[in-house]
Amino acid sequence: MTLFVSALLLLLAAWSSRAMPDGHWEPQGSSRCIPIPSSMALCQGLGYNTMRMPNLLGHESPAEAVQQSASWLPLLARECHLHARIFLCSLFAPVCLERIISPCRSLCESVQDRCAPIMNCYGYPWPRILHCDQFPKDHLIVSLFDKYFLDYCTDCELEETTSxxxxxxxxxxxxxxxxxxxxxxxxxxxxxxxxxxxxxxxxxxxxxxxxxxxxxxxxxxxxxxxxxxxxxxxxxxxxxxxxxxxxxxxxxxxxxxxxxxxxxxxxxxxxxxxxxxxxxxx
Structure with missing residues (x-):
């Protein structure tokens, strides 16, 4: 069994019990800001260095978040999407603001379109806990993401020439x-x-x-x-x-x-x- 498949097995087994019936997260316990652990390789060098705990995946401790985030590194090594790391870190290590903000829907859909086929090749569907329809539409959060170098939610399109x-x-x-x-x-x-x-x-x-x-x-x-x-x-x-x-x-x-x-x-x-x-x- 390859390292990639082994990591996916651990990932999906650990997360299947965390999915809420309505597909939304409800972090438990008192929320606090902490430094992003240096051992959390997934979320280094993204333009911010503190995170909120519990995170959007319900992890109560930094050690738990570090352990679970490592499971995604083999998928990122496949370079399925340029912003997959940003998407995942907004869940594992949310920016430390007044409240936790979740990633925008268009970013989730873009990452899923590119990365889910790789997971499917090994017989594993996109995790239910990451279904994109649970995330807010882009205009609700883009201004907050801009501040912390996470402004990947805004889809620009070619405009028609105006007056x-x-x-x-x-x-x-x-x-x-x-x-x-x-x-x-x-x-x-x-x-x-x-x-x-x-x-x-x-x-x-x-x-x-x-x-x-x-x-x-x-x-x-x-x-x-x-x-x-x-x-x-x-x-x-x-x-x-x-x-x-x-x-x-x-x-x-x-x-x-x-x-x-x-x-x-x-x-x-x-x-x-x-x-x-x-x-x-x-």
Missing amino acids: AKELLELFCKSDFVVKVRLEPSNSSSSALAKFSLGSRLDVFKHGPLVGGEMRGRLALWLERDATCVGNLIRHHPQGATFLLTGTVTGERLLVNKAFSWNKHQRQLSQAARKWKRHRCRG
Whole structure:
């Protein structure tokens, strides 16, 4: 029996008794904030270092959480989803806020779509305790996740080009506005983004960023927001040019709206010329 199958057996056996009849968690005991144990390899390096106990899986002690979280490491080694670690750690090691927040539904569904088939190959279904319909819809929690580098719940989609007036309003409401070319990455590592930034980057508005920070922040966005990037390049597997607008949150860029930039999008070109000399009120 492989290490992967053995770990799944332990995982499912331990968790089957924890599933609530209605599919929701009810942590027991007094809630407290503690440092994430250094031995919890699953949840290291995610941008926060304290967690709430009991967690969303009902673990009462750090030792129990560490032991159970280790069962997921073989699955993560298969790199089934770029954000599987984020999803799991929001359950094993919830961010220490005023209340425990659960992961958003779209993140759960995205991870399940990619990782459940691997589990099924060994005869094990996606655990009932992780059914995605029990998680809140994205808009309920995304602002809390943003603060702690967990803003993977927001699905950006390509927008239809709007009027010049609305584009001007969007420019003023956004922290950043940038024109960028996305090209297939030459990297052979599946852990990295499948698309990379083209050589030219036109920054119309940089907001709180200075100097050459925009390229580095966009590279981080490419690596960490696979759902958004996937939506943009779905019909452009060979690459394309996009106008991206959004907000700056800590070290992260959150893309709110995106437009395909091509020779047919004259309104974007006209708006870009106005942006260079436009002064936003307030």
